[in-house]
Ligand SMILES: [Zn+2]
C-alpha cells in the first residue's frame with residue numbers, strides 16, 4: 273500500500289508530491305486515512321518562512337480522519353481526532369504529568385520525513401499515528417470540517433481555560449480574536465463568564481459577539497474602560513493572551529485584578545521582551561501561567577465542548593474554502609488571504 277504526500281521543503285518553494293510506501297504497523301500504532309486537514313496559523317507561518325521547522329516535512333496537524341487499520345484497539349472505520357503529539361509516557365516530563373513536553377515528543381505536522389516516519393502530517397492521504405497518541409472518536413453530529421478544529425484550536429483553548437481557573441461569574445479578557453480567541457471566548461461564555469475580547473486587526477473581531485463576547489475592543493483605552501466599568505475598577509479575574517503580540521502580554525499583565533490569573537499561550541515564537549515590575553506581581557498576587565501544546569484531557573474537553581456547543585456558536589462560519597491535496601499551494605495562498613477562517617484540504621476528495 274502507498275500514500276500520496278505533499279512535501280514542504282522551504283519557504284517560497286512549491287510543495288512536491290511523493291508517493292510513499294505505508295510501512296507495517298507496530299504495536300500501539302494506528303493508520304488513518306486523512307478526511308480533512310485545516311491549515312492552522314502555525315502551518316502558514318512555516319510556509320511563509322516566519323518560523324523554522326525541520327524539513328522536508330509534511331505540514332498539517334489540525335486533522336480529522338478515519339481508521340484504516342489499528343494495533344491500538346481502535347475500530348476500523350471510526351472517524352477520529354487525536355492529540356497533536358505522541359508522548360513516551362516514561363520520561364521525566366511524562367512522569368511529572370506534562371506529557372505535552374515529553375523528551376521524546378513526536379509532534380504531528382512538525383517532523384522531518386524519514387524512511388521510518390514517512391507519514392507524520394495531515395497534508396497527505398494517510399497518517400500513521402504512533403504509540404502514545406490519544407485517539408478519540410468524533411461524534412456523528414459534527415461535520416468533518418468543524419470536527420477537524422478539535423485537536424488544535426479547541427484543545428488548546430481548553431488547556432488555556434483550565435490553566436486560568438476561570439469560574440462562573442468571572443470577568444475574562446481575551447487578547448486576540450483569531451480562531452483560538454473566539455473559541456476560548458465561547459468556552460468562557462458557556463461557563464457563565466463575562467468576556468471582553470481585544471484585537472487591533474483580526475477579521476474575527478466583529479463576529480466575536482456571536483461567540484459570546486459581551487464587548488469587543490480594538491484599542492487599549494476602550495478595553496481598559498470596559499474592564500474597569502465591569503469590575504468596579506478591580507480588574508479582570510482572568511486575562512488570556514492568545515494574540516501572539518507583545519502588546520497583548522503587557523495589557524494582560526496590567527488588566528488582571530489582585531489575585532487574578534494571566535495565561536500566556538499566543539506567543540509561540542520570539543516577540544521581544546516585556547517590562548514587568550516584580551513588585552506588582554508580588555503585591556497583586558498575580559498568577560502567570562504559560563500554556564504550550566496541551567494534555568490528553570484537554571483534547572477530550574475540547575471535543576466534548578464542540579459536541580455540546582457547535583450549534584450554539586457559529587463554528588461552521590470559521591470554515592474557509594476547501595481544496596484537494598494537489599492544490600495545496602493554492603490552499604496556502606488562500607489561507608494567507610482568509611484571515612479569521614480555516615482553509616481546508618481534503619486529501620482523499
Ligand atoms: Zn495549530
Ligand SMILES: [Zn+2]
Pocket residue numbers: 359360361362363364365366367371373374375376377
Ligand atoms: Zn515522555
